[in-house]
Amino acid sequence: MPARILLVEDTPTQAEIAKAMLRDGGHEIRHAETAGAALALALEWKPDAVLVDLVLPDFSGIELMRRLRAAQLEAAMIVLTAHGSVKTAVEAMQEGASDFILKPYTSARLRVTLDNALEKRELRQQLDVAKSQLGRGRFYGFVGASPPMQAIYRTIESVVSSRATVFVTGESGTGKELAAEALHQASPRAGRPFIALNCGAIPRDLLESELFGHVKGAFTGATDNRLGAARAADGGTLFLDEIGEMPAEMQVKLLRFVQSGVVTPLGGTKSEKVDVRLVCATHRDILAEVQAGRFREDLYYRIYVVPIELPPLRLRGEDAVLVARHLLGLYAREEGKAFSGFDAEAETAIRAYPWPGNVRQLQNVLRNAVVLHGGTLVTREMLPVLLLHESVAEPVPFTPARPTLEALTSRIEPLAASEKRLILQALEHTGQDVPRAAALLEINPSTIYRKLTAWKQAG
Amino acid sequence: MSALDPSVAGQLAEDLPPDVFRTIIATFEEDLTRLVQELQTAHESGDQNGYERAAHSLAGASAAVGAVGLEREARIAMDHRQPEAAATVLPRLVAEAKGALEALHALIH
Structure with missing residues (x-):
């Protein structure tokens, strides 16, 4: 296989012989007479193989290999030596040499050794690629080596350089925010902000301000200007979690933002163009939400561009x-x-x-x-x-108890107490997962957050 | 004793096209001239490191073309522990160089 070969040899006769022997292989050959020159040339030219004489005028071939490895050069290295001791060979191999050739050598020996080293290098590179694609046990914040997760990692990698909106679905606790973070970290936007907003956790009257910001005096309590998540994420990634919980009136405003990329803070008159990569997520079946009329179809088509469905554990x-x-x-x-x-x-x-x-x-x-x-x-x-x-072994669906009339009359309690008991039961059942508990109770997650705050304040 | 190892020099002459082999002999001749000069200069100026370095290069070049006699003398010169004085080794080395060159030229078809 034709390759780029760097020959490091200070004696012209030996260099001339090596070049002559490799002439028929179709290789591109460059020659350096000192280790220093070889180091500079290798780092710039990135050869596939380096043939290194051990004794060089400035520093040794072993030291040269050490420096090339430290510089992450992936070339196959072959040592040319007149000193055929085991000690020399072991030292050369420890510094990353693929093989070594005793001088003087025949052209057949040189060609076979070089071909083997190049083939080994190519196989190692293929293996590294295959390993990186198939056997990853970690990927940014994710831990998991299963085939479904490998597919997720590949999908994320394939869309990182795009600006297309990614829609992450999956049961609660499957790592939707981790997916959004991985999309951001692996993308060219990694150095810019990653802003996450849980649409289900914010009271509906505050959501617009949280997303688009507000100007001072826009509403009672707006004592200062607020940037909002969309402008805070400018140049980076905006993650809208639990987008299925977004109130209808906010869906219209989000659609306008997705279409135009323009933000107008609440109470403001001046619009601002922002550059964000949008990632949305929900644990709900978003298409069913569209069919039920709870989620705008036009918004769905705008944001459901690259779907990623995270598998349950x-x-x-x-x-x-x-x-x-x-x-x-x-x-x-x-x-x-x-x-x-x-x-x-x-x-x-x-x-x-x-x-x-x-x-x-x-x-x-x-x-x-x-x-x-x-x-x-x-x-x-x-x-x-x-x-x-x-x-x-199979999860038991949560259903509120249906007590008999007799049991009911004997356990009649204030409505607020029943509500609190049911909410706490649902939270316990779901491992304190508010969105999932809210889904089971068929209420908005923000209701649970509001109730929890109120109970806490009440002591 | 022959100045050349046929398994090296003969193989080179056989493996390489004649014009390439001629180029290698010419390069070897240039190396010889330069390195013998460096050896003599280093010896006269008492530069032991320079003397051993030139002898090492000469040993390598000689081995590459199978000039075994010259290689042997060069290795003696590069070994500072050997008892013979440079004044004794150098003339022998120059004679071996001359013999090696003649033998190599004889291999050119």
Whole structure:
């Protein structure tokens, strides 16, 4: 295979012979007489292979290879030496030489050695590419090596340089914000802001101000100008989480923004053009929301450009254990505990459980185990009972109890107390996942946040 | 004893086109002239490092074309532990160089 060959040889006769021997291979050959010249040439020209004499006028061939490796040069390196000792060979190999040739050598020996080294280098490069595409256990904030996650990583990589809006779907706790962050971090916008806004967590009357900003005096309490998420994200990425919760009147304003890229702060008269890459997410079936008339169809078509559907943890095979190990290490460090892994039974339980709350539920379970227990291994007994029963292998849909009339009359309580009990039950069932609890109760997540704040204030 | 190792010099003459082989002999001759001059200058000025460096290059060039006698003398010169004085080694080395060149020219078809 024709390649770019850098020959580093200070004796003209030897250089002339090597060049003559390689002449028929179709290679492009350049020659340096000193290690310093070779270093400069290699870094600029990026050869496929370097043939290095060990004894050079300025510094040794071994030192040259060390410096080339330190500079991340991926060339195959072959040492040419008159000193055929094992010590020399071992030292050369330790510094990254693919092979070495004893002088004087025949043209056949030189060609075979060079071809082998080039082939080995190409195979290594192909392997690196394949590994990077297939076997990644980590990708930005994600942990997971399963095939569904590899597909997610590839999709994210393929769209990072585009400005197209990405629509991330998936059950709660599957990592929609991680996907948005990965899209930002892997993109040319990485050095610019990443601004996330949870549309379900903000009261509807504040959402416009949070998104587009406001001017002083725009409404009661607007004591200062506010930039808003869209302008704060200028040049970067704007992540609108739980966009399915966005009120209809805000959907119109968002559509206008998506179409024009122009922001007008609440109460302001001056518009401003911003450059943001929009990433939206929801745990809802957004098309069903469109069909039900709760989400604008025109907005849907504007933002549902590149869909990414994150798989639930139960469909990610061994990832549950990989994520669990990662989280255990993290929490053990944070909590100052000695945990270093799981015993076999605990791993089996983690593997078997369907994790309806996905990674967020796994986080809660492990945080709980680390905080409440000690030791080096997390055992089956440290895990919640819920995980250990086969009967819960399938998630039980949450349905509010339907008590009998008799039971009702004996348990009549203020409406507010019932409401609080039901909301807290739903939160407990979903592992404190507000959007999912809200979905089960068929209310807006902002209602839950508002109630929680009110109960807290009431003591 | 022959000045050349046929498994090296003969192989070169066989593997390479005649014009390329001639170019290599010409390059070797230039190297010889320069390196022998460097050896003599270094010896006269008492520059031991320069003397050993030139001898090392000469050994490498000689080995590459299979000039085994010249290579042997060059390796003696580059080894500072060997007992023979440079004044003894140098004339032998020059004679070997002359013999090697003649033998190489004889290989040109």
